[in-house]
Amino acid sequence: MNMEGLKSIYRARRERILVPLAKRLNDYLIEIVQDYPRIDRVTARAKDVDRFIAKAQKVENGSAKYSDPLVQIQDQIGARVVTFYLSDVEKLSKILEGYLAPIEFQKIVPDSPNEFGYEGKHYIMFFPDDIRGRVAQEDDVPDFFELQIKTLFQHAWGEADHDLAYKPQGGLTIDQKRRVAFTAAQAWGADRIFNELAQELVTR
Amino acid sequence: MTPPKILSYLVPPGKSNPNPEEVRGTEIPPTGKLATMLIDAFLKADKECDIPIRFVPAVDGQQQNEVRTRIIELIKSPTLQNGQVLAERLRNVTTGKSGLGLLFLMVGADGPTNKIVISRFPADQGILAEARRGTLEVEFVERIFMKSAATYKSAIYKGKSLDAGFWWGYSVDKQINAGLDQLRLYWIRDFLASDFKTTSKEGRKCLAVALKSASKAAPSIAAKQEIISAMVLTQGMAGKAVTIQRLMSRFRLSDEARSAVEGQVHNDTVLQNTFQLDLEEFKRHATYETVELDNGAILTAPAEEFDQTFLRELINEANERYRFSTTGSIVEQRIKSRR
Numbered sequence: 001m002n003m004e005g006l007k008s009i010y011r012a013r014r015e016r017i018l019v020p021l022a023k024r025l026n027d028y029l030i031e032i033v034q035d036y037p038r039i040d041r042v043t044a045r046a047k048d049v050d051r052f053i054a055k056a057q058k059v060e061n062g063s064a065k066y067s068d069p070l071v072q073i074q075d076q077i078g079a080r081v082v083t084f085y086l087s088d089v090e091k092l093s094k095i096l097e098g099y100l101a102p103i104e105f106q107k108i109v110p111d112s113p114n115e116f117g118y119e120g121k122h123y124i125m126f127f128p129d130d131i132r133g134r135v136a137q138e139d140d141v142p143d144f145f146e147l148q149i150k151t152l153f154q155h156a157w158g159e160a161d162h163d164l165a166y167k168p169q170g171g172l173t174i175d176q177k178r179r180v181a182f183t184a185a186q187a188w189g190a191d192r193i194f195n196e197l198a199q200e201l202v203t204r
Numbered sequence: 205m206t207p208p209k210i211l212s213y214l215v216p217p218g219k220s221n222p223n224p225e226e227v228r229g230t231e232i233p234p235t236g237k238l239a240t241m242l243i244d245a246f247l248k249a250d251k252e253c254d255i256p257i258r259f260v261p262a263v264d265g266q267q268q269n270e271v272r273t274r275i276i277e278l279i280k281s282p283t284l285q286n287g288q289v290l291a292e293r294l295r296n297v298t299t300g301k302s303g304l305g306l307l308f309l310m311v312g313a314d315g316p317t318n319k320i321v322i323s324r325f326p327a328d329q330g331i332l333a334e335a336r337r338g339t340l341e342v343e344f345v346e347r348i349f350m351k352s353a354a355t356y357k358s359a360i361y362k363g364k365s366l367d368a369g370f371w372w373g374y375s376v377d378k379q380i381n382a383g384l385d386q387l388r389l390y391w392i393r394d395f396l397a398s399d400f401k402t403t404s405k406e407g408r409k410c411l412a413v414a415l416k417s418a419s420k421a422a423p424s425i426a427a428k429q430e431i432i433s434a435m436v437l438t439q440g441m442a443g444k445a446v447t448i449q450r451l452m453s454r455f456r457l458s459d460e461a462r463s464a465v466e467g468q469v470h471n472d473t474v475l476q477n478t479f480q481l482d483l484e485e486f487k488r489h490a491t492y493e494t495v496e497l498d499n500g501a502i503l504t505a506p507a508e509e510f511d512q513t514f515l516r517e518l519i520n521e522a523n524e525r526y527r528f529s530t531t532g533s534i535v536e537q538r539i540k541s542r543r
Contacts, residue, residue, distance in 0.1 A: 067367070068365055068367070068368070071364070071365045071367075071368045071369065072365070072367060072368040074368075098403060098404075098405040098406075099403055099405045099406045099409070100403065100406070101258055101399070101401065101402075101403055102261055102265075103258070103259070103261050103267050103269075103371055104261050104265060104266065104267035105261065105265040106265045106266075107265075124267060126258060126371075126372070126401065128402070128406050129256075129401075129402065129470075129471060129473040129474050129477060130406065130409075130410050130469070130470055130474050131470065132470070132471060132473070143369075143371060143372070144371075
């Protein structure tokens with residue numbers, strides 16, 4: 001299938017299935033975490049058409065990474081729960097793992113202790129049947145969605161980094177990369193300090 | 205659909221045994237009575253297996269499951285050697301109590317959809333009786349493998365994509381209704397490296413919300429009372445593997461009450477999902493608060509709405525006298541015998 005054909009199929013799927021499904025997922029996640037005291041936001045979104053196509057075109061070891069992108073790309077719906085402190089991430093993970101079943105989970109940290117960059121807790125989760133609605137049996141309904149649980153600083157840094165990384169045509173210069181790493185280090189440090197303060201001052 | 209390729213293995217118990225017996229396998233020819241019976245089981249597995257299960261990820265969180273990997277290898281190349289790995293895995297989790305079993309691995313396709321059925325027939329003892337030359341010959345048989353036995357187990361996985369699919373399927377385990385101890389879950393958890401597709405909390409939440417919403421939506425007081433009774437009785441099922449469908453049958457809900465519950469779930473799959481019931485989440489979503497007064501009045505409302513439904517005023521502190529008041533339209537009223 002060519003990329004135009006794929007784009008057209010994904011666009012139709014997105015409007016008919018993914019957008020309403022993301023809305024139900026959003027409500028579902030809010031219901032699960034509503035009693036937790038330090039939730040900044042809960043979001044669930046269907047992947048943009050352009051970002052889906054960009055991912056579908058990825059090359060790995062000289063050949064296309066995805067032979068069947070509509071089936072293989074598992075983050076066609078992405079959800080995020082943003083909380084205040086690092087210790088909240090672990091507590092919320094336990095709560096959400098009680099309701100949702102993963103096929104993958106990982107704590108993303110930079111490869112080297114000398115590096116600062118993207119951090120967060122990521123899952124690939126099964127969609128609960130309860131929110132799949134009346135279209136539960138259709139092939140077009142994805143089996144999985146991506147769930148991220150982040151602190152406010154991880155979220156803020158990730159959003160800005162994602163936005164800036166898409167801007168330049170030729171990639172970032174060394175100085176720009178160092179400045180991005182500096183902001184990541186600041187966010188990492190702020191998370192640590194706030195978490196320590198929370199341990200001292202917050203009881204629940 | 206082309207006939208499935210059928211591999212069979214005699215699997216002795218070998219759990220915790222450093223020198224387990226060897227697993228022996230053979231390929232079943234595609235014709236004859238045995239093939240006919242097995243192909244029938246292969247075709248009927250879609251209906252027979254009704255417990256949704258999912259593969260669990262690796263301990264380190266990687267999107268990898270050893271049994272899924274072996275199943276996909278077997279679908280790609282259904283050889284005795286590839287099936288042997290699964291048969292040996294079954295042996296290594298089978299206790300002496302579960303005993304000897306005959307494992308069948310049936311690999312086929314239905315159009316573009318790949319399908320594999322994995323079945324374990326338990327060994328039993330029996331008596332063979334044959335009428336020959338006007339007499340009856342009766343013989344003791346030590347190893348009979350019976351599909352009808354209570355310990356028969358099976359699982360089915362289907363999918364178009366071998367790379368991205370095959371993360372979930374369905375199982376049948378006739379022992380599962382009796383409880384959830386290790387023996388009964390050795391098929392799903394130990395052998396298939398899987399778990400129920402619906403988590404315990406998710407299942408309980410769906411059940412509680414469905415019953416509670418149905419208790420409000422039911423068209424008659426009789427149906428409402430049935431559903432509220434079911435909510436009470438459900439608490440006695442703690443620890444059991446249940447489905448909403450089976451609970452409704454167990455509590456013998458009327459068609460009216462059943463229809464009210466079914467109307468509260470988003471799809472039929474939710475009614476059929478098996479999950480382990482414990483009470484914490486159920487109570488969180490499905491509790492009614494009742495206050496009984498010494499004048500004979502009984503006030504009932506959903507627990508989290510009770511204080512909004514009934515205004516409570518302290519009239520006399522010394523005697524602890526309260527006045528409760530509420531406002532609403534009467535939707536049904538009836539007189540009930542005191543008996």
